[in-house]
Amino acid sequence: MNETQPVNGLQTPTVADFAGTFRRIQAEVHKAIVGHEQAIEELLSAFFAGGHVLIEGVPGTGKTTLVKALGLALNLSFNRIQFTVDLMPADITGTRVILSGADGRREFAFQPGPVFAHILLGDEINRATPKTQSALLEAMAELQVTVAGVTYPLPPPYLVMATLNPLEMEGTYPLPEAQLDRFLFKVRLGYPAEDEMVKIIGSTTRTEEAVIEPVFPAAEAPAALERLKRLVREVIAAPQIERYAARMVRATQPPNAHVMGETPSTVAVDAVARYVSFGSSPRGAQALILGAKVRALLDGRANIAYDDVDRVAPAALEHRIMLNYAAHSDNVDAARIVAEVVKAVRPTRS
Amino acid sequence: MAENRRDEQKLWLILFQIKAIRTRLNLLAIQYWLFITLAILIGAAAAIFVLAALLNPLAFLIVGAIVSVAALLLAMRAARAALRQGANPTRAALIADERADLKGRLATVMALAETPPRSALWPYLVEDTYGLRSRFEPAQIEPRWVSRAILAPIVVGFAIVALTAALRFYAHLPSRGALAPPPDITADIGDLEVLPDDPAVKPNGRVVADAKTLRQLEAKIAQAKQGRVSNWMDKARKLAGNLQDQVTGRNPLPLSTIHLKSSNPASPNALNPPPQLAQAHPPGRAGAPGVSHSNPNAGAPGQSANSNGAAGNPDRQPPVVALPGEQADQLAQNGAAAPYQPGADKRGGGAGEPAAGTPLGGDSGGGGSSHGAGSDPAHLFGPPEAQELGSDSFKIAIDAVPSDEASSKGAPAYIPPKVRVPLSSQQFPDEPLARAAAPPEDQMTLKKVFER
Numbered sequence: 111m112n113e114t115q116p117v118n119g120l121q122t123p124t125v126a127d128f129a130g131t132f133r134r135i136q137a138e139v140h141k142a143i144v145g146h147e148q149a150i151e152e153l154l155s156a157f158f159a160g161g162h163v164l165i166e167g168v169p170g171t172g173k174t175t176l177v178k179a180l181g182l183a184l185n186l187s188f189n190r191i192q193f194t195v196d197l198m199p200a201d202i203t204g205t206r207v208i209l210s211g212a213d214g215r216r217e218f219a220f221q222p223g224p225v226f227a228h229i230l231l232g233d234e235i236n237r238a239t240p241k242t243q244s245a246l247l248e249a250m251a252e253l254q255v256t257v258a259g260v261t262y263p264l265p266p267p268y269l270v271m272a273t274l275n276p277l278e279m280e281g282t283y284p285l286p287e288a289q290l291d292r293f294l295f296k297v298r299l300g301y302p303a304e305d306e307m308v309k310i311i312g313s314t315t316r317t318e319e320a321v322i323e324p325v326f327p328a329a330e331a332p333a334a335l336e337r338l339k340r341l342v343r344e345v346i347a348a349p350q351i352e353r354y355a356a357r358m359v360r361a362t363q364p365p366n367a368h369v370m371g372e373t374p375s376t377v378a379v380d381a382v383a384r385y386v387s388f389g390s391s392p393r394g395a396q397a398l399i400l401g402a403k404v405r406a407l408l409d410g411r412a413n414i415a416y417d418d419v420d421r422v423a424p425a426a427l428e429h430r431i432m433l434n435y436a437a438h439s440d441n442v443d444a445a446r447i448v449a450e451v452v453k454a455v456r457p458t459r460s
Numbered sequence: 461m462a463e464n465r466r467d468e469q470k471l472w473l474i475l476f477q478i479k480a481i482r483t484r485l486n487l488l489a490i491q492y493w494l495f496i497t498l499a500i501l502i503g504a505a506a507a508i509f510v511l512a513a514l515l516n517p518l519a520f521l522i523v524g525a526i527v528s529v530a531a532l533l534l535a536m537r538a539a540r541a542a543l544r545q546g547a548n549p550t551r552a553a554l555i556a557d558e559r560a561d562l563k564g565r566l567a568t569v570m571a572l573a574e575t576p577p578r579s580a581l582w583p584y585l586v587e588d589t590y591g592l593r594s595r596f597e598p599a600q601i602e603p604r605w606v607s608r609a610i611l612a613p614i615v616v617g618f619a620i621v622a623l624t625a626a627l628r629f630y631a632h633l634p635s636r637g638a639l640a641p642p643p644d645i646t647a648d649i650g651d652l653e654v655l656p657d658d659p660a661v662k663p664n665g666r667v668v669a670d671a672k673t674l675r676q677l678e679a680k681i682a683q684a685k686q687g688r689v690s691n692w693m694d695k696a697r698k699l700a701g702n703l704q705d706q707v708t709g710r711n712p713l714p715l716s717t718i719h720l721k722s723s724n725p726a727s728p729n730a731l732n733p734p735p736q737l738a739q740a741h742p743p744g745r746a747g748a749p750g751v752s753h754s755n756p757n758a759g760a761p762g763q764s765a766n767s768n769g770a771a772g773n774p775d776r777q778p779p780v781v782a783l784p785g786e787q788a789d790q791l792a793q794n795g796a797a798a799p800y801q802p803g804a805d806k807r808g809g810g811a812g813e814p815a816a817g818t819p820l821g822g823d824s825g826g827g828g829s830s831h832g833a834g835s836d837p838a839h840l841f842g843p844p845e846a847q848e849l850g851s852d853s854f855k856i857a858i859d860a861v862p863s864d865e866a867s868s869k870g871a872p873a874y875i876p877p878k879v880r881v882p883l884s885s886q887q888f889p890d891e892p893l894a895r896a897a898a899p900p901e902d903q904m905t906l907k908k909v910f911e912r
Contacts, residue, residue, distance in 0.1 A: 124584070125581070125584060341581075344579050344580045344581045345579070345581060346568055346572065346578075346579045346581055346582065346585055347568075348564065348567055348568040348571040348572060349571055350550070350567065350571060351564065351568075406563075409563065410588075411563055411564075411565065411585075411588065412579075412581035412582075412584045412585040412588060413563075413564055413565055413568035413569075413585055414564065414568075415557075415563040415564035416564060417563070459554070460550075460551070460554070
């Protein structure tokens with residue numbers, strides 16, 4: 111079968127089509143990336159769920175390579191921005207420039223920035239100023255860019271993958287909470303294991319390079335991927351599962367009347383009360399359900415299970431939890447908080 | 461259209477299977493409740509029966525109440541557990557999901573079966589779930605028809621049978637302890653100090669078993685009867701005793717009797733307890749103090765060992781005080797009072813010959829039994845007696861330390877050993893006040909003062 115031919119045309123994709131396509135994309139990306147199975151799965155899940163991904167990893171762990179490989183496998187347009195402290199918003203969104211027409215007349219014309227692509231890689235996004243970082247807000251949330259009063263839609267499917275370097279924090283600008291909240295998942299890329307390192311050395315120090323085959327033809331890829339994304343939204347979430355996700359998100363919020371309002375969380379978590387200054391927003395619950403839907407499809411199901419929600423909880427909630435000073439002094443990270451929350455909420459399954 | 465009908469049929473079959481699972485789960489929950497409650501009731505009843513047989517009434521009342529409350533709480537807990545085990549349709553689906561590893565398929569179908577419009581993937585979900593129906597057959601989800609809780613009453617029953625056998629074996633042993641009525645004990649408590657068992661009575665009250673003792677005992681009992689706590693304690697004892705009798709089906713335990721031998725030679729009333737004492741406290745159940753006028757040893761040779769040689773005098777028959785069996789046992793064990801053996805009194809001049817002026821118990825008779833004879837209001841007046849030497853009063857410093865050997869848990873009162881300190885050369889034994897003539901106009905006043 112031709113690798114570039116869509117499965118079943120994907121006019122009306124089925125659960126099996128989704129899982130098959132997903133696995134094929136995974137396999138193509140793994141041609142360029144050794145290891146990081148979970149990270150790749152979460153990255154693809156975020157893409158099919160219609161979200162954006164924040165990738166955190168130390169230098170040299172293949173962040174840029176991963177994003178490039180994904181772009182090639184999906185056969186979508188791909189742009190990369192290296193965020194620096196002097197980067198301006200217009201460098202991202204584009205700007206109006208004076209162009210000379212054929213008749214010699216000069217007029218303003220919109221020159222699209224790198225944001226106009228299906229896949230945008232924002233490398234080391236925390237090196238840019240908050241003003242520049244915020245230039246991505248509209249693009250990520252509303253799939254559009256407004257320049258000089260004119261709104262320009264972005265081509266679907268649209269995926270922003272921003273990388274964060276947890277080291278060299280000097281001279282960086284931590285992402286504001288509003289920006290962080292717009293990323294569906296946060297994916298961690300750690301150092302590869304020894305065996306994986308050997309494979310990386312073998313595959314990257316030879317003359318031949320990995321050839322990534324696109325899963326869809328370029329012309330059909332956006333539409334086919336959009337249909338698969340719609341299929342994700344069709345996955346059935348029972349009311350009790352939705353309540354479970356809501357309860358989990360509420361459990362990440364500290365018992366603060368200013369934040370929580372009059373109704374406290376039904377599940378009290380000690381670690382949250384001690385170490386969290388702000389918990390997840392409702393976008394966290396959306397991320398939980400959407401991620402769980404992708405997981406269900408990958409498992410060949412049309413319904414979400416509790417375990418699906420639990421499994422996507424770290425990726426969906428960690429970056430939405432703001433820790434306080436006590437957490438930093440006690441060396442408590444968001445991963446531990448989420449683990450505690452999941453552990454506390456699990457018995458409330460009904 | 462036909463496809464929709466087939467989907468509906470499949471959905472109906474899925475729901476029917478969930479309903480069957482629910483029925484089976486609820487049946488088990490009901491069985492659980494029944495069996496556990498039965499086990500609790502059997503266990504509690506057996507425990508109460510054993511407690512009734514082994515404990516004294518007050519302890520039985522307390523422990524029995526605790527056992528009853530505990531049984532009630534356990535029964536309520538069992539009911540709550542059974543309610544938790546019970547399943548509504550959603551919970552039945554959830555349980556089936558977990559046990560058949562269906563990843564929430566049944567719970568989702570159950571939750572959304574009645575709520576159209578449905579997702580485009582709904583037919584897929586129904587078809588997928590229907591394809592897995594063999595995994596959630598009721599017999600697969602819950603193979604048991606009978607709850608394991610049935611073991612609980614069986615185990616409790618076996619335990620009770622074993623306990624009954626053990627008790628029967630114990631009952632055939634020579635020393636049957638509390639199960640057997642205590643034997644009659646005759647003891648001379650004329651020289652004995654008795655601390656009251658009832659905490660309602662004034663602490664450290666001392667009762668000396670002579671004529672005065674009987675009157676003081678009367679006063680104490682009368683005082684105790686007026687106290688609220690004592691009344692309630694008596695009522696509680698009686699209630700517990702009746703309950704014990706009903707539970708065990710036995711007659712009230714016969715009381716031990718102790719034949720008191722007063723060492724007071726002065727008053728004939730000393731040997732006859734006041735009638736109101738006996739009337740106020742007729743012999744009753746164990747634990748209820750009482751005094752009886754009956755004397756099975758009346759007229760027996762040598763039975764009276766009074767110091768004034770009252771043997772053979774029917775008016776000087778020793779009073780019979782009925783004490784609880786345990787207390788009588790305690791008295792006997794302490795050796796504070798030598799058991800009375802008709803015709804075997806060796807403390808006098810010989811068998812059946814009581815030693816005049818020598819109180820039983822080996823005491824030299826320096827004080828105690830004859831003290832205060834002149835202060836008795838009934839004997840205040842009469843011909844004057846010659847003042848004897850050594851009638852001056854004196855004071856004795858006593859070293860006393862608090863003791864934790866108080867009675868508790870219905871045990872007999874602690875009876876401290878009698879300690880006699882020899883008098884120094886400067887001291888003389890106390891003597892009773894001699895009677896003296898009183899002017900007629902002062903007699904009423906004196907009588908009132910001493911009656912107080």
